[in-house]
Amino acid sequence: MRAGSPDRVDRRLAAILAADVAGYSRLMAADEEGTHERLQAHLAELVEPKIAEHRGRIVKNTGDGLLAEFASVVNAVRCAAEMQRGMADRNSSVPIDERIEFRIGINLGDVIVEEHDIFGDGVNVAARLEGLAEPGGICISGNVRDHIGDRLPYAFEDMGEQSVKNIARPVRVYASRPKVASDLLAPRTLTSAPHRPNIAGTAIGAAVTTLLLIAASVWWLWPATKPSPATPVAAATSIAQPPVAPRLSIVVLPFTNLSDDPKQQYFADGVTEDLTTDLSRIEDMLVISRNTAVTYRNKPVDTRQIGRELGVRYVLEGAVQRSDNQVRVTAQLIDAATDTHLWAERFDRDISDLFALQSEITSRLANTLGVELIAAEAARPTEHPYALDYILRGRAAFLKGPTRENFAEAISLFERALALDPRSVEAQTDLALAIVNRVLDRMTDSDAADLARAKGLVDQALVASPRSARAHFVKGQLLRVQGRIEEALFEYETVIASDRNSVPGLVNVARCRMLTGSLDEAIPLMEQAIRLSPHNPYNGNYFASIGTVHLLQSRSDEAIAWFEKARSANPELLSVHLNLAAAYGLKGETERAATELAEVRRLSLDDRHSSIARLKANGYWGVPKVLALYESTYFAGLRKAGMPEE
Numbered sequence: 113m114r115a116g117s118p119d120r121v122d123r124r125l126a127a128i129l130a131a132d133v134a135g136y137s138r139l140m141a142a143d144e145e146g147t148h149e150r151l152q153a154h155l156a157e158l159v160e161p162k163i164a165e166h167r168g169r170i171v172k173n174t175g176d177g178l179l180a181e182f183a184s185v186v187n188a189v190r191c192a193a194e195m196q197r198g199m200a201d202r203n204s205s206v207p208i209d210e211r212i213e214f215r216i217g218i219n220l221g222d223v224i225v226e227e228h229d230i231f232g233d234g235v236n237v238a239a240r241l242e243g244l245a246e247p248g249g250i251c252i253s254g255n256v257r258d259h260i261g262d263r264l265p266y267a268f269e270d271m272g273e274q275s276v277k278n279i280a281r282p283v284r285v286y287a288s289r290p291k292v293a294s295d296l297l298a299p300r301t302l303t304s305a306p307h308r309p310n311i312a313g314t315a316i317g318a319a320v321t322t323l324l325l326i327a328a329s330v331w332w333l334w335p336a337t338k339p340s341p342a343t344p345v346a347a348a349t350s351i352a353q354p355p356v357a358p359r360l361s362i363v364v365l366p367f368t369n370l371s372d373d374p375k376q377q378y379f380a381d382g383v384t385e386d387l388t389t390d391l392s393r394i395e396d397m398l399v400i401s402r403n404t405a406v407t408y409r410n411k412p413v414d415t416r417q418i419g420r421e422l423g424v425r426y427v428l429e430g431a432v433q434r435s436d437n438q439v440r441v442t443a444q445l446i447d448a449a450t451d452t453h454l455w456a457e458r459f460d461r462d463i464s465d466l467f468a469l470q471s472e473i474t475s476r477l478a479n480t481l482g483v484e485l486i487a488a489e490a491a492r493p494t495e496h497p498y499a500l501d502y503i504l505r506g507r508a509a510f511l512k513g514p515t516r517e518n519f520a521e522a523i524s525l526f527e528r529a530l531a532l533d534p535r536s537v538e539a540q541t542d543l544a545l546a547i548v549n550r551v552l553d554r555m556t557d558s559d560a561a562d563l564a565r566a567k568g569l570v571d572q573a574l575v576a577s578p579r580s581a582r583a584h585f586v587k588g589q590l591l592r593v594q595g596r597i598e599e600a601l602f603e604y605e606t607v608i609a610s611d612r613n614s615v616p617g618l619v620n621v622a623r624c625r626m627l628t629g630s631l632d633e634a635i636p637l638m639e640q641a642i643r644l645s646p647h648n649p650y651n652g653n654y655f656a657s658i659g660t661v662h663l664l665q666s667r668s669d670e671a672i673a674w675f676e677k678a679r680s681a682n683p684e685l686l687s688v689h690l691n692l693a694a695a696y697g698l699k700g701e702t703e704r705a706a707t708e709l710a711e712v713r714r715l716s717l718d719d720r721h722s723s724i725a726r727l728k729a730n731g732y733w734g735v736p737k738v739l740a741l742y743e744s745t746y747f748a749g750l751r752k753a754g755m756p757e758e
Contacts, residue, residue, distance in 0.1 A: 122224065122225040122226075123222055123223065123224055123225065124222070124223065124225060125220070125221070125222055125223075126181040126182065126183065126220075126221070126223050126230070126234070127181065127182040127183070127184065127185040127187070127188035127189075127218060127219070127220050127256065128179070128180075128181055128188075128218065128219050128220075128221065128223065128230070128234055128235050128237075128238040129163075129168065129179070129180045129181070129182065129188050129191065129192060129216060129217075129218050129238065130177070130178075130179055130216070130217045130218075130235075130238040130239045130241070130242040131159075131177045131178055131180075131192075131195070131214045131215065131216045131217075131242060132174065132176050132177030132214065132215055132242060133151065133176045133177060133212055133213065133214060133215075134213050134214070134215050134247035134248075135213075135247070136176040137499075137502065139210070139212065142209075142210075143210070147212070150212055151176070151212055154199065154202065154212060155173075155178070158195065158198045158199070158202065159178070159195055159214075162191050162194050162195050162198065163180050163191055165191070166182065166184075166187040166188070166190060166191035166194075167182065167183065167184065167187055168180045168181065168182040168187065168188065168191055169181055169182075171228070171229060171230050172228060172229060177214070177242075179230070179235070179238075179239075181223070181230060185218075185220050185256055185259040185260055186259075186260055186263050186264060188218050188256075189218060189250075189252065189256065189260055189264055189266070190264060192216045192218060192250050193250070193264075193266055193288075195214065195216070196214065196216065196248060196249070196250060199212070199213060199214060199248065200248065213247035213248045214247075214248070215242050215243070215245040215246065215247055215248075215249060215251075216242060216245055216249070216250045216251070217237075217238045217239065217240065217241025217242030217243070217244065217245055217250075217251050217252070218238060218241065218250065218251075218252045218253070218256050219234055219235075219237040219238040219241055219252070219253040219255070219256060220234070220253065220255045220256050220259060221233060221234020221235070221237060221238075221255075222234055223235055233279060236279060237253060237279060237283055238253075240279065240283070241253060241283070241285065244271070244274065244285060244287070245287065246287075249287060249288055250268075250287070250288040251271075251285055251286070251287045251288075252268060252285075252286050252287075252288075253283055253284060253285065253286075254283070254284030254285070254286070256286075257284075257286045266288060267288065268286035268287060268288050269286065269287050269288070270284075270286055271285040271286060271287050272284070272285070273285075360398060360425075361398035361399075361400075361423065361424040361425050361426065362391060362398070362399055362400070362424055362425070362426040362427070362428055363399070363400035363405050363418065363422050363424050363426075363427055363428070364384055364387050364388045364391065364399070364400075364405055364428045365384075365405055365408055365409075365413065365418075365427060365428065365429045365430075366380070366381065366384050366405060366406055366408065366409040367380040367381070367383050367384045367429075367430045367431055367432050367441075367443075368380065368429075368430070368431040368432070369431075369432055369433075370431050370432065370433040371432070371433050371434040371435070372435075373434070376432070376434050379432055379434065379439070380431070380432040383430070383432055383441060384405070384430075387428070388405070391428075398424070400422050400424060413427075413429060415427045415446045415447075415448045415451050416448060416449070416451055418448060419448025419449060420448075424448055425447065425448055425449065426445055426446065426447060426448060426454075427445075427446045427448050428443060428444070428445050428446075429443070429444060429446065430442055430443035430444065437462055438460065438461070438462060439459075439460075439461055439462075440458065440459065440460050440461075441458070441459045441461075442456070442457070442458045442459075443456065443457055444456040499528075499529040499530075499532040499533040499536060499539060502525045502526065502528045502529035502532070502539075503525075503526065503529045503536075503538060503539055503542060505525045506521075506522045506523075506524075506525030506526040506529065506542060506543075506546070507522070507542065509521040509522035509525060510522040510542075510545075510546055510549075514549065514553040514555065515555070516555045519546060519549070519550045519553075519555055519556075522546045523543065523546050523547060523550070526539055526542050526543035526546060527543060529542075529543075530543060535576065537573045537576050537577045537580055537583065538582075540569045540570070540572055540573040540576075540583075541569070541570065541573050541580070541582050541583045541586050543569055544565075544566040544569035544570045544573070544586045544590070545585075545586045545589065547562045547563075547565060547566040547569075548562070548563070548566045548586065548589045548590050548593060549589070550562060551563060551566075551593050552589070552593050563590065563593065563594065566586075566590050567590060570583055570586045570587045570590060573586075574587065579610065581606070581607045581610045581614065581617070584603045584604075584606045584607050585603070585604065585607050585614075585616060585617060585620075587603045588600045588601075588603030588604045588607070588620060589620075591603060592620070592624070595732050597624050597627050597628055597732075597734075597735075598624075598628060600620070600624055601621065601624035601625065601628065604617050604620040604621045604624060605617075605621055607620075608621060615641045618637050618638070618640055618641040619637070619638065619641045619650075619654060619657075621637055622634040622635075622637035622638045622641070622657065623657060625637070626657070626660070626661060626664075626734065626738070627732070627733075627734035627735065627738060628734065628735055628738070629734070629735055629737050629738050631661050631664060631665060631738075634657070634658075634661050635658050635661050638654050638657050638658050639658070641654055642654055642655075649682075651681050652678045652679075652681035652682030652685050652688065653678070653682075653685065653687075655674050655675075655677045655678035655681060656674065656675060656678040656685070656687060656688050656691055658674045659671045659672070659673075659674030659675040659677075659678065659691060659695075660691060660746075662674060663691065663694065663695055663698075663745050663746060663749075664738070664741040664742065664745055664746070665741075666745060668695050668698050668699045669699075671691070671695045672692065672695045672696070672699075675688055675691045675692045675695060676692070678691075679692065684715060686712060686715040686716060686721065689708045689709075689711040689712045689715065690708075690712055690721065690750070691746075692704075692705075692708040693705045693706075693708035693709040693712065693749070693750060693753040693755070694745070694746045694747075694748075694749030694750045694753065695749060696708060696749070696753065697748075697749035697750060697751070697752035697753035697754075698745060698748060698749035698752065700752070702752060702753065702754070705749070705752065705753035705754070706753055706754050708753070709750075709753045709754055709755060722756075723755060723756045723757060723758050724747055724750060724751065724755055724756070724757050724758075725757060725758050727747075727750075728747075
């Protein structure tokens with residue numbers, strides 16, 4: 113049965129059932145021993161007897177699930193239905209966040225059989241179907257649906273053809289949602305009572321509890337497809353079903369012209385067209401073309417119908433109103449499946465520069481809308497469902513702030529995600545970013561080892577996903593920390609080429625251009641980043657960067673105005689007080705400069721900011737001509753403020 117002896121390979125047609133526990137890592141994190149004990153009880157008391165009852169064979173257990181095969185497709189589907197009904201009974205008295213719920217996928221296919229395993233596309237498709245199922249639900253392939261015909265009284269909703277990982281052809285998918293699955297059979301008395309061991313739940317902090325609940329909620333929203341809330345239809349229907357909406361899919365309806373002058377329709381159309389184009393640049397976003405969207409002009413808006421007709425999950429509608437030199441643009445995002453309003457914004461602007469105004473509105477809308485959509489749906493960061501919790505928790509730890517403890521926690525969580533799914537581009541890039549930032553913030557014990565590891569991770573991510581803007585951003589960070597600014601600039605420019613609304617991309621392009629001597633190009637980029645994200649907690653840094661450009665060009669008053677603005681945004685930002693000390697020193701206001709320098713000493717955690725020599729040694733100040741500008745302005749001002757040379 114080895115390669116090289118194809119005539120000895122044992123093949124057979126089988127119905128393959130793949131099942132796993134939804135949110136298993138979350139449950140284990142909350143109560144490891146209790147979760148393990150309850151799962152084993154469910155398997156022994158319900159799952160294994162049901163499979164045996166329907167003449168199935170458990171091929172293998174996977175820790176949090178199992179793989180089984182049946183000679184009969186009908187038996188496989190009936191077994192799955194009874195398993196889900198039984199689990200619903202057993203969970204009826206269990207708190208929602210403690211429930212063990214299976215997701216089940218069933219496929220019919222030719223498999224290669226070995227003593228303790230089965231292989232082939234038939235198995236792979238079953239596993240992908242399980243990943244598409246909701247917790248408590250069942251997904252079956254089209255060939256399974258064809259074989260069961262009218263033999264079973266179960267309703268399955270047509271989810272259309274789905275492209276699944278590592279399978280060349282799309283798979284027709286039918287789904288039974290959790291409520292339907294639990295009602296497939298009349299309630300019955302179990303041969304044994306629901307098993308709930310009397311084990312006290314592990315005490316965890318409120319923050320961790322909240323994070324895990326958020327992770328569970330986000331995971332619920334994250335499957336590659338999500339059935340519409342319509343009543344499930346019988347599979348035997350002859351009516352063609354509309355395409356299932358991808359996770360990130362939208363139509364921008366023609367914005368309504370509310371102006372008194374109907375000739376102003378062009379402006380509304382321009383906003384619509386530019387917004388459609390900008391949204392199309394969001395990675396993995398499906399945007400219906402304007403030519404299709406315009407067919408809905410001046411028609412009553414029924415978002416559910418539009419969603420069904422176009423196969424989109426979101427509808428964006430809006431209006432434009434001009435009056436003299438003022439324009440108001442409103443927009444709102446609607447969930448097409450539920451007709452729920454998710455987000456709305458209004459812009460009131462002067463129309464003195466029409467082109468700039470239109471560009472600002474569409475860029476702001478696209479940026480904000482992209483954030484809203486990703487918050488609601490987000491591209492799935494891993495094909496392994498249990499790695500998701502670790503990625504989410506790692507990001508939460510990373511965002512808590514740059515401390516050794518937070519970096520260690522984030523890195524550990526990303527490593528656990530990567531161990532579960534070594535091919536996850538998101539896990540690779542998140543881990544690489546945390547490692548690089550640990551070096552940038554000087555919170556590592558080995559710069560060389562960290563940078564080498566980060567390089568390996570990001571190179572691996574770019575091989576798998578060469579267009580990933582996130583991976584290019586991380587590579588830019590890696591090159592920047594190595595002082596390879598020109599190469600880093602190329603990576604950051606690649607980021608904004610694919611997403612011109614990327615605030616981190618814009619900011620880092622600006623910083624690299626400062627360091628390479630293109631000072632005049634830096635300020636507009638920083639200003640654009642601030643316009644796109646006016647409430648960004650890092651805006652203090654961005655204000656300071658604009659001030660630095662003014663300082664290097666000997667415009668001390670303008671520099672001080674921006675530095676003061678940065679201090680208002682973040683009074684604890686040490687670099688701002690350094691900049692103010694330099695600017696006031698350069699102006700001759702030595703008393704104010706000395707006050708700022710004293711604040712630097714108060715905030716500093718080490719001696720890197722104690723002298724001119726140490727500052728120079730612990731930073732990269734750009735190409736020679738830029739370093740010369742720093743010498744004649746920044747360092748000259750700090751000397752006048754009282755900072756010693758050595």
